[in-house]
Amino acid sequence: MQLNDLKHPALTLSAAFDGYRVEIDPARQRADIVLCRPPFNVISMTQREQLRITFEALDANDDVRVIVLRAEGEHFSSGGNIKGFLEASPEHVSKLAWNVAAPARCSKPVIAAARGYCFGVGFEISLACDFRLVTPTTLYALPEQKLGQIPGSGGSARLQKMVGITRTKDIVMRSRRIAGPQACDWGVATECVPDAELEAATDALVDELRGFSPLAQRTAKKLLNDTEDSPLSIAIELEGHCYSRLRSSNDFREGVEAFHDKRRPRFNGT
Template sequence: MNQLVHKAQKLLAELDGFRVEISEADSRADIILDRPPFNIVSMLQREQLRVVFEALDDDPKVRVIVVRATGEHFSSGGDIKGFIESSPEHVSKLAWNVASPARCSKPVIAANRGYCFGVGFELSLACDFRIATQTTLYALPEQKLGQIPGSGGSVRLQKMVGIGRTKDIVMRSRRIPGAQAYDWGIATECVADCDLETATDALVRELIAFSPLAQRTAKKLLNDTEDAPLSIAIELEGHSYSRLRSSEDFREGVEAFHEKRKATFTGN
């Protein structure tokens, strides 16, 4: 265990291309891509992002995580040179690192403006909520490099929009504007560019008002049953519902409902 902690500390000694801000008062953590102007994501950065997500998942002061970026663009993608220099074994782990928002038990919001290409799009797809703006362009442009998405992009996208639209995006390296992404169900919200921060803050406040235990349970259930047959999914939902029935948060929610007051959830 000490070796793992030491390895994580060494890996995070100097964050590469991003920073982390934690607001205990708001119960939120912001992972901010910060390599302007295009916030290109390096190989080291992918690994560091995974460790940061795992650390924030263990931090009881953090209820919601936001992934955002400085400047006009979320990210134009990964470091192309890094792919050439990396071994096949290293490259094969990329999807695991980028999937860290999905594995995180807490709600994760991606605030996207401008270019959201390649790994920037894949990282956003691994989040629970994507807020786009009128300037947002989503794309998986790997075909232009003689390659395919390698960090879960095409697979996650197909789950959301179906095989036809995914082929249209992946095989043609098409750029999808934020409004169209919202219509297709890729983005959960589309706002004016100047309203991105306001919309993100509002969603954070909304999510924090719910029971953290119920939020974690809902996220895990939905992730775990995405590919499950209906009968198994319903069975798992029933077990999850049953466990929450004995929680203090459920009791508080019921009492608050009958007393016509706002519930105060503790996560127990």
Template sequence: MSAPMTDPRFNDLDGFRVEVDAERFRADVILDRAPLNVISMPQRDQLRKVFEALDEDSAVRVIVLRAVGEHFSSGGNIKGFMEASPEHVSKLAWNVAAPARCGKPVIAANRGYAFGVGFEISLACDFRIVSETCQYALPEQKLGQIPGSGGSARLQKIVGITRTKDIVMRSRRIGANQALDWGIATEMVPDDQLEAATDALVAELVGFSPLAQRTAKKLLNDTEDASLSIAIELEGHCYSRLRSSDDFAEGVDAFHSKRPPNFRGS
């Protein structure tokens, strides 16, 4: 198996890089600005464009968002907020929401600090695997501000208004254990097992039908605020469309033949 290679399509990125491993249908978006992986203003727009490009890449089925070093990200470049135009600032939430809009599964691998925009972009991912060193926080109150890239809104959907007020209004840090207990984290592992746990989840996800994965993600995102009756109705329509897919036919045949399915995403 070949090692993942830095993708030449994504040169001159500010504070991060992209690696694609076509043999494993995997792409890694890697924050790489030591030591705290501070996220700049231009970097946010670049991250959006990278997720959009990877979403269109048929060689990629799963995307991992991770970072080098002991900390995922201490947050954004504070000075950049004062220098950015109001129009630019108004686009921050759209950029950071790119993992949620992406049709493919996105995994955030978090260790150490995941503060501010580092927490917000992790919340926009589908899965959050945390090491025992992980700390989440939305510290904007200490700057006389509030989260501006969807953090408080997404968090409230996960943990409710009482816990969100406790985190946002007090700039409170949430450790890995509490993040797992509150449903923020998907899984918690020892720090030296974060990469292995991420690899295992990628391997699991690429074994499913890409079409069924995209459908499930969009359905769940679209029905988050829907009534039960509407959600059930939309689920039925999605189920019906998948009924005629090649992947469903392959899955049924593989089940009866007692063999692993070979899903192609059609």
């Protein structure tokens, strides 16, 4: 038996990307996942699974340090393919959140840069990213109540962790749209920049993140994700273990030496 002989749902997927493309720039250690199904970049059921596999592949790619999720055109995404929900089995639909959570599971920093509509699954996959850059034109929303549904890919759960139950009920139960500046004020978005500066702000954040130790960044992301629901004492204990492990890393030694030498550190991720 060979690997190809094993049955796996991914083997039934098309080799072509469905509604998006991938751009890798080894010189800048950057990978871009670009939604490109104009005009609203609707995300299909197949695309969700392909996106998960893409994040996993980029996570394993040594040429990539930072991943950017962005879109062509005026809108990030108006959400999912509504008809696809009726065609999918209840079991399939119940697993959608696993695919959408791929950016959170990825060990590398993931930036979501959005302008225009960022609705439904578009908002949910953005919430699973580490950094969210928005503009005054950005509109976040979970409009599922208008369809007689609720968010099904982690949107309400992630949002409640960020902004609390009162604001989450206001957004989810009223299908309320939140503009970029308000999302930034509420702590949902990392930064709100003028629309014309979104690409430049994304480039700057990528370059900033590339300047840190990849080992320390992977450790920090996993620690913060793992301790989000932990009691304070457990979070502090885990933080101490992670700190002690990094204490013996080459990157930490390089960071200390660079600090004393008054030069930029040259981290290698070990």
